[in-house]
Amino acid sequence: MKKYGIINTMNRGVNIKKEKILKILQQFHELSFSWQIYSVSVLYLLITMIAFVRKWEIGILLFVLFLLIVVLLAYNINRFIFSVNEVAGKLVMNLDNIKDDVMNHTPIGILMYDEENRVVWGNHSALSIINKNDIVGKKLEQLSDEFTKILSLSDTWDIIKFSGKTYKIAHKSDVKTIYWIDFEKENEIIEYKKYNQLVFGYLLIDDYDELVQSLNDQEVADFDATLVTKLNEWAQEFDVYLKRIEDDKYMMLLNKVALEKIEEFEFKFFSELRDDYHSKNSPLSFSLGIAYANVEQFVISDLAKEAQFNLDLALARGGDQIVVKANDESARFYGGETQLQGNRTNTRSKLVYQALINQIKQASNVLIAGHVYPDMDSIGSALGIYKIVTEQRKMAKIIVNESQFNSDIQQLLSSPQISYNLKNIFLNHDSVREYMSSKTLIILVDHHRPSLSEAKELILKGYNTVIIDHHRRSEDFPAQSVLTYIEPYASSTGELITEFFMNMRNTIESLNHFEATALLAGIIVDTNNFSNRTGSRTFDAASYLKGRGADTEQIQRILKEDLELVKKRNHLIEKTEIVYDEYAISCGTDETIIDNITAAQAADNMLNLKHVEASFVIYRRSADTVAISARSIGQVNVQKIMESLGGGGHLSNAATQIDQVTVEEVKQLLLEKIENRRD
Incomplete structure (x- = not known):
């Protein structure tokens, strides 16, 4: 064993x-x-x-x-x-300790939530930021109203005030996590730098010479003294250095902090001062161009040039407004709530015409472009410019998309008065490249924004461009503009081009009957039968065109309405809603395509309703596009409202179009812009 x-x-x-x-x-x-x-x-x-x-x-x-x-x-x-x-x-073990330290003791706040927006976990920093310990299982909106804004953020880092402090916050919606980084010190540095950030500006008294021309020397001195005193008081209040450099022009120097204070009040001083003088029958108004750089190193002369450019932009938009723009930001517009009287002269029209002829002579050929979805003024103006170019023995073509022609343009272009083959004049987009050379000149009529142009691709490629337009100038402007003729006081572009023929009638062949009819039709449509934005020069142009054989009976026949269109227009008017007691809004349906003329006519008619200051018609223009036609009596600047939605136009007549949206979505966007304006 x-x-x-x-x-x-x-x-x-x-x-x-x-x-x-x-x-x-x-x-x-x-x-x-x-x-x-x-x-x-x-x-x-x-x-x-x-x-x-x-x-x-x-x-x-x-x-x-x-x-x-x-x-x-x-x-x-x-x-x-x-x-x-x-x-x-x-x-x-060390990695676990590091992970625990990073998750719980890092200065970055981290909070995770579930599909119902209930907190799943938060580290110590997040608890400290929210200032609550028992947060697991609670809804974010119950913890703080500020979470509503945070949840709407994308994956980018945004600087936001939360619980009284400044944070950089990122919302990662795919993993349902929110991150906070304390940004207080950096924000203090940024705010401190604003005191050293130079802002340069020019202030111009609109039409100063006309204001004082009827005054004697003593009255001019009193007027200047009173005005300078008020301007200096405003400058002292906001720490602005103001220096008079011409009778009607001042130079401004301030820092970014002062500018932000002024913008907070939306330059109300100038509108109040204008209203005060208007009540005394003195049409005083101001235009300002203000510029600053968001970089630490900049050239002061470049800043002055930018300020002058912004002032020119304010004047080109009709004056009585302020343009503020940094070197790397979009422009901000203030004012522009009044329709100033135009100060146009035949002298300028003659000078522009001579400059236009010089540009045409230097070009190898000319391509003329109106805006997309052309109206009568766009087509008539293009035909007028075509006449001028061909008289200089230069080849010209008009870029069009014939599928966008509405019925009245189709009727005009089928007129028996036409003495030439339109197929030899019009050029579709597929054939444009065949007519391009380094010396090709592009002439834009009835628009200036590349995004709305039939020649958009050519403008962006940097070809020399001439602009003839009557819409207020927007920030979206061609870089290679060799000649710009924008007259927001004119009734139409057709009026401006007709004046070329009126002033130079002895040097070029007169317009034929068809061309005169096309130009007059554009003027009639844009003025709503001479009822809107019509001045003495508008009637002079119409009289000249009538003398050249413009057929008003044909225009009347062309502008006759189809019964279905009348029903559509009346249906739009029937659906009018009054918002905030002075805004009339009508919406079409997503299933019904409505042309721009019908919508514009409905907006005009809605403006005749009692107490209505502005009217808006929202309609589906194509399968992919919803548009707004806006009208105003003059107290509401519909141009600014439409610009905020990507459009443009005049103070009292503007429009926009938005792709890939529904009519109801556009209505909500419009209501937001109107509410912002009221605030």
Whole structure:
């Protein structure tokens, strides 16, 4: 029995060693470099076998050496594996500690939530920011109203006030996580830098010479003294350096902090001062151009040029407004709530005409473009310019998209009065490239925004461009404009082009009957039968065109309405809603396509309703586009409202179009803009 016990003990010892060896081999096999050791071992044994064949003494020596290596490896492998495991364990423990430290003690607030906006987890920084400890399971909106805005953010970092402090906040909606980074110190530095950020501006008294021309010297001195005193009081209130550099022009120097204070009040001082003088029958108004740079290094002369450009933009938009723009930002517009009387002269028309002829002579050929979805004024103006170009013996084409012609234009272009083949005049977009050269001149009529042009691609490529337009100038403007003739006081572009023929009637051939009819039709449509934006020069132009054979009876027939269109217009008027007591809004349906003329006529008619200051017709213009036609009596600047929606126009007549939206969505956008204006 004792013998069997010894044997069993020996067997157990063998089994224990066997298990230990197998465990060591398994651990060794799990090492990332074990396959490399296997490979070297196999290669070593092959070399040993070859040595046995060639010279057995060397083979034995190599084999003994291999056995020694195996013994040493077997002796130390357990200790080696233990050391590796110990290091790995410490590393994992350190990583867990680091992870815990990062998640709970980092200055970055982290908060996770579920599909119901209930908090799942938040680190210590997030709890400190929210200033609450028990947040798990609670809805974000219950913790703070500010979460509503945070949840609307995209994946970008935004600087937001939260619980009275400034943070950079990112909302990662895909993983339902919100991150906060304390931005207080950086924000303080940014605010401090604003005191050193220079702002340059020019202030111009609109039509100063006309204001004082009827005054004697003493009255002019009194007028200037009173005005300068009021301007200086305003400048002192907002820490503005104001220096008079001409009778009607001032230079302004201020910092960004002062500008922000002034913008907070939306330059109300100038509108109040204007209203005060208007009540005294003195039509005083101001135009300002203000510029600043968002970079630490800039050239002061460039800043002055930018301010002058902004002032020119304010004047081109009709004056009585302020344009503020940084070098890398979009312009901000204030004022422009009054319709100033135009100060146009025949002299300027003659000078522009001469400059236009010079540009045409220098060009190899001319491409004329109206705006997309052309109206009568756009087509008539294009035909008028075509006449001028061809009289200079230059080849000209009019870029059009005939699929966008409405019924009245189609009737005009099918007139029996046409003495030439329109197929030889009109050019579709697919054929434009054939007529392009480095000296091609682009002439834009009845628009100036590249985004609305039939020649958009050519403008963006930098070809020399001439602009003839009567819409208020917008910020979106061609970079390569070699000649700009924008007269917001004119009734139509057709009026401006007709004046070219009136002033130069002895130097070029007169308009034929068809061209005169097209130009007059454009004037009639844009003025709503001479009832809107009509001045003495409008009637002069119409009289001249009538003398050149313009057929008013044909125009009347062309502008006759189809019964279905009348029904559509009346239906739009029936659906009118009055908003805020003075805004009339009518919406078509997404299923019904309405042309721009019908919508514009409906907007005109809605303006005749009692107490209505502005009217808006929202309608589907095409399968992909919803448009707004806006009208105003003059108290509401519909141009600014339409510009905020990507459109433009005049103070009392404007429009826009938006792609890939519904009529109801556009209505909500419009209501937001109207509400912002009222605020």
